[in-house]
Amino acid sequence: MASIQDVASLAGVHRSTVSRIINGEGKFRSDTRRKVEQAMATLNYRPSAIARSLATASSNMTGLLVTYYTGGFFGEMMEQVQNELDLHKKFLITAQGHHSADGEREAIDRFHALRCEGYVLNSRYLSDDELRELAAESTPFVLLDRLVEGLEDRCITFDHTLAAKMAVQHLIQQGHRNIACISGPMDRISSQQRYQGYLLAMQEAGLPVNPGLTVFGDYKRESGYQAVRELYQTGMTFSALFSCNEEMMLGAVLYFHEHAIDIPRQVALISFDSVDLCQGLYPPVSEVYFPLSEMAQSAVKLLISKINDTSFWGPQHFAPQLRLR
């Protein structure tokens, strides 16, 4: 691939002149400009972003760490992040954490290796302490959907506990007393919080919490199906069900349909949302909305404000909202 020197030689000027023309700095005689532009065209010249990065000490790259890519959740984040970065002509580097602290650490290492100007972390496995240590380094980063004490100004957060509580409260208001819960894995903080919300709503309403009415799944569709089966097999009685994520709700709904259990007559449903998977369901299933897109957008804007050292205006904390159907 042609270099700036090749262009300069062909145009009969010095490479710094070519550089200036590319970057539009200063004035040039029109025939100089013409010669250079012609040379660039004939050589099909593209400036090397890499060389430029080294020379300017700014990589123009931004990192995004996620746990995994499949399922639509990540795409939703990525869409926002990429769009915003496109506006600023920045490159996006993605990396996946592979469901482990080591994986996340390695991903961040790569961001550092590329001298990313900053990065957005949807970290689920790094400890608060480790994140605080990371914050001591000079590269700015933002935490998406996580609250770490001491790093509040880098956090974009959502109140999972309250969201779950609101969902369950809605069921309670409908007159339900025996409310089952399909929870997520307890090694994830947001899962714990959602489960907490369920417990809180029950307790505050003075309803007894029957441990047998909670089944712990793994956020996958199949586990939602199995959870409901388990509930019935253990002889539980419930008139409503709260699922801590959409995929498991889909599995649950499948079970209800297969066993001709009438929704919402025999069982009322409400789900925690992520990417609107339940929207197509029939009968419709209410959800408590998780504003991932908006949060991702805020995250990247917050990050850019940190990179450019400007002030950030948007919201950092997002409130849950019921979507009744």
Added chain:
Amino acid sequence: MASIQDVASLAGVHRSTVSRIINGEGKFRSDTRRKVEQAMATLNYRPSAIARSLATASSNMTGLLVTYYTGGFFGEMMEQVQNELDLHKKFLITAQGHHSADGEREAIDRFHALRCEGYVLNSRYLSDDELRELAAESTPFVLLDRLVEGLEDRCITFDHTLAAKMAVQHLIQQGHRNIACISGPMDRISSQQRYQGYLLAMQEAGLPVNPGLTVFGDYKRESGYQAVRELYQTGMTFSALFSCNEEMMLGAVLYFHEHAIDIPRQVALISFDSVDLCQGLYPPVSEVYFPLSEMAQSAVKLLISKINDTSFWGPQHFAPQLRLR
């Protein structure tokens, strides 16, 4: 951030020695190694991938172009691409084509700017001619789900026509004669092919093709819903329905449910698949499987073989498969 020179100075050696130790080339006195490692640790040194790229003239980066990110389709590709690249310690750069040829062109420009070693294109808007021109340049690329004459060795392909045909043939074998079709937008080649497949199946079975039985949607859920409504409003009679994608099938199913139309008694369904969205549906909906994951994996492996100039073993052409439910 500390540079290699900082490490060298602190360790009291020359920077080329540090470089060699990092890259494990040659032998070193154990105390030299110790001093250098210590210096790297205290300075928290990370080699700059950018500087390294410039020096070695290999960016270690690979590009991936997609049309958009949301909806799960992209995540499926990304998962495979990233996993494979991780194995080779390569960086992934993503870019979106924004539903236009200009957008795709710009995305590829960025790959060139970063001196990507190669890229995977899920291009929908660049013309065959333009892609052939692009192939004349030195950077290797692979086309995912596209067949361009003259570039066969860079293509990972799927027979959309045959897939659609098989789906419709299945319905015909079940005894259906009036088969409706929800097609995608005709400006997309794969949409045309799928619609072709529908027509072919009907014709080969000697069934009349009623133009009123085809409705053209936009691949979104809502348009599937509207399509079915339109079919009924125009007084069409059909006992089976083929949808050219999953989202539209979800919309259609919603309509059927809302209007108490019995599946599969009153209307039998089969859908073109992409990310298994229909899997959770009840009653179950059969699909013709689109092996996106496998194709993406092949694409990136093919690309890497081109980059490394080794030979490629996997499949380049994928055959459709029915998934009856």
Added chain:
DNA sequence: ATGAAAGCGCTAACAT
């Protein structure tokens, strides 16, 4: 086993 020196493609003072 390690140092010296050149160079990767570009930018950014500093000259003229």
Added chain:
DNA sequence: ATGTTAGCGCTTTCAT
């Protein structure tokens, strides 16, 4: 308005 020069952080011959 344009040329000169010195880097940016690293690798890679070539010496020693």
